[in-house]
Amino acid sequence: MSTTTASPLRPRVTTAPDGAGPGPGPAPWWASAVVYQVYPRSFADSDGDGVGDLRGITSRLDHLVDLGVDVVWLSPVYASPQDDNGYDISDYRAVDPTFGTLEDLEELTDALHARGMKLVMDLVVNHTSDEHPWFVESRTSPSSAKRDWYWWRGPREGMEGGAPGAEPTNWRSAFSGPAWSLDEASGEYYLHLFSRKQPDLNWENPDVRAAVHEMMRWWLDRGVDGFRMDVINMVSKDVAADGSLPDGRDADPRTGLAGGGEHYLCGPRIHEYLAEMHAEVFAGRPEALLTVGEMPGVTVADAQRFTDPASAEVDMVFQFEHVDLDHDGSKWHPVPLDLLALKASSGRWQAGLAERGWNSLYWNNHDQPRIVSRWGDDSPEHRAASARCLGTLLHLHRGTPYVYQGEEIGMANFPWASAEQLRDIESVNHLAEEVGHGGDPAEVLSRVAVSSRDNARTPVQWDASPSAGFTTGEPWIAVNPDHARGWTVADQADDPTSVLAHYRRLVALRHDWPVVALGDFTMLVPEHEQVYAFTRRLEGEGPDGAPAADELLVVANVGSSPVDLTDLLPEAVAGPGRDLELVLGTVPGDGGGDDADVAADPVLAPWEARVLRRG
Ligand code: TEU
Numbered sequence: 001m002s003t004t005t006a007s008p009l010r011p012r013v014t015t016a017p018d019g020a021g022p023g024p025g026p027a028p029w030w031a032s033a034v035v036y037q038v039y040p041r042s043f044a045d046s047d048g049d050g051v052g053d054l055r056g057i058t059s060r061l062d063h064l065v066d067l068g069v070d071v072v073w074l075s076p077v078y079a080s081p082q083d084d085n086g087y088d089i090s091d092y093r094a095v096d097p098t099f100g101t102l103e104d105l106e107e108l109t110d111a112l113h114a115r116g117m118k119l120v121m122d123l124v125v126n127h128t129s130d131e132h133p134w135f136v137e138s139r140t141s142p143s144s145a146k147r148d149w150y151w152w153r154g155p156r157e158g159m160e161g162g163a164p165g166a167e168p169t170n171w172r173s174a175f176s177g178p179a180w181s182l183d184e185a186s187g188e189y190y191l192h193l194f195s196r197k198q199p200d201l202n203w204e205n206p207d208v209r210a211a212v213h214e215m216m217r218w219w220l221d222r223g224v225d226g227f228r229m230d231v232i233n234m235v236s237k238d239v240a241a242d243g244s245l246p247d248g249r250d251a252d253p254r255t256g257l258a259g260g261g262e263h264y265l266c267g268p269r270i271h272e273y274l275a276e277m278h279a280e281v282f283a284g285r286p287e288a289l290l291t292v293g294e295m296p297g298v299t300v301a302d303a304q305r306f307t308d309p310a311s312a313e314v315d316m317v318f319q320f321e322h323v324d325l326d327h328d329g330s331k332w333h334p335v336p337l338d339l340l341a342l343k344a345s346s347g348r349w350q351a352g353l354a355e356r357g358w359n360s361l362y363w364n365n366h367d368q369p370r371i372v373s374r375w376g377d378d379s380p381e382h383r384a385a386s387a388r389c390l391g392t393l394l395h396l397h398r399g400t401p402y403v404y405q406g407e408e409i410g411m412a413n414f415p416w417a418s419a420e421q422l423r424d425i426e427s428v429n430h431l432a433e434e435v436g437h438g439g440d441p442a443e444v445l446s447r448v449a450v451s452s453r454d455n456a457r458t459p460v461q462w463d464a465s466p467s468a469g470f471t472t473g474e475p476w477i478a479v480n481p482d483h484a485r486g487w488t489v490a491d492q493a494d495d496p497t498s499v500l501a502h503y504r505r506l507v508a509l510r511h512d513w514p515v516v517a518l519g520d521f522t523m524l525v526p527e528h529e530q531v532y533a534f535t536r537r538l539e540g541e542g543p544d545g546a547p548a549a550d551e552l553l554v555v556a557n558v559g560s561s562p563v564d565l566t567d568l569l570p571e572a573v574a575g576p577g578r579d580l581e582l583v584l585g586t587v588p589g590d591g592g593g594d595d596a597d598v599a600a601d602p603v604l605a606p607w608e609a610r611v612l613r614r615g
Helices: 054-057 063-066 102-112 133-138 206-221 270-282 300-307 339-352 382-397 425-436 441-451 481-485 498-514 515-516 595-600
Strands: 035-038 070-076 091-095 118-122 179-184 190-191 227-231 290-294 317-319 402-404 520-523 531-541 547-557 580-585 609-614
Touching: 035 118, 035 206, 054 102, 091 102, 091 227, 118 206, 118 290, 206 580, 270 300, 290 515, 300 317, 300 339, 339 531, 382 498, 382 547, 382 609, 402 498, 425 441, 498 515, 498 580, 515 531, 580 595, 595 609
Parallel strands: 035 070, 035 402, 070 118, 118 227, 227 290, 290 317
Antiparallel strands: 179 190, 520 531, 531 547, 547 609, 580 609
């Protein structure tokens, strides 16, 4: 089985019909693209200061070419005090010196374009840094010309500013504590759904929106190919005509705080704002661009409207339904994944966006723990197989897959031993809050260790050298010690059985087989607790222009024990009257058999996945 070409087999359908994608016409380029997310602090350090940077990324582009990805999504590199690792921006048109210069970014952009890849920047405009000149001016006084660029409110009726519970609403910040902070000088509070150094912009103010649009056009004019829009469904708040904002329901009796999301997730003017942004920034531009909106709490119905091309809002959204499935009320109370729940959720999103709109597909990003540790099995025996299995499942769904740096080599969660090792503001604040409420530090750490965003942020493991080839300096966050045990790019690059080799095949399969990008999705055995199976079907034209059809059957064993398909899913086992060919398998040749044997073997090995083509 070759390491780069997806499969010795060739697709029957080489041309998809119009309407097979998100809308009526020909499918857009990004419907068959694969996006690779780079978290610049942890990708590659070129100057030995222990923090990744732009020149480090440019120096490692061959790895992305080798993987075959089409787009790089770059997490923020803008000027920032780094309170939330760059998601707190103090200048949208400058690169933070930690990461380099505008020239370095231009060099990266050109280098990507020269290799046929595109660059999508992170757009963080629900909030700025409190060190952004807009907020600095807004804070000067209640009569500041930019006061209404942010959310300023006086203390709760009848209460003294600074008193417990005097915040204008009972909303909780995502990083613990109230979502309002008092400005002593004016006696007013400002809203920050994230850290107190990330004040929310007031999108009710048309000047704010115009300034954002202008900044976006500035980046597109510099050759950027699109935006990943940070918590973009939070920019419309449920404000009353008198300017008041409502309390959230179900407040936590310990703190009196509530999420409040019902008052700012997909708020009353969100579609108006996104349609206006599209008209002001993207409409009429000749470039082939991509936009994806990160939208916590978004539903299938919302996503249908957001991503329907007729809406002219965004191309796709990041939804959170699946990554909240193993949370008992909060991410800090992790529970084992129920595969039935995952299949039900994926099935809903696949069906919901089958006719109109488009899905993004992801297991990992810089906010989620590593999937092989989370839903796979990162024990030495099963780690590689479960990484290949989970990758296959994700990449064979209908939608645009996102590969997060390190996922392609099966990187796992870090063995956190002490709170001092943590860097993420969300994790650090939560740990302090829980211990402050009397929690046992070791017990709290054990839960934070499972869900912390820092699991995604340990340096990429390029080789087995002391700092995994990430830096010649002292890394800003610890390198996972397993880099000395083969979990590196160098160890896997020339190994056809590696996780990396398999991710290359998955990317190639999506490029070579239109049915993978555009085929209809049908879930199979939804009731089975260990087998995840579905079909993908596409009718179109063959190489000769004649009508043709391709139907793939994907079957995966999402567990560490073998599964027999004989009775469960006989149609997935090749045999008399069941013409099935193996397009791609995850058990690379070590069965000694050829592809036909694999297709005819009724037993799925632990974490084995097969992509079969029906005759
Ligand atoms: O994340 C928003 C978001 O939903 C996360 O805060 C998520 O709830 C949490 O991390 C899950 O634990 C975006 C960015 O991706 C994140 O890195 C930023 O911290 C946040 O917005 C604020 O900009």
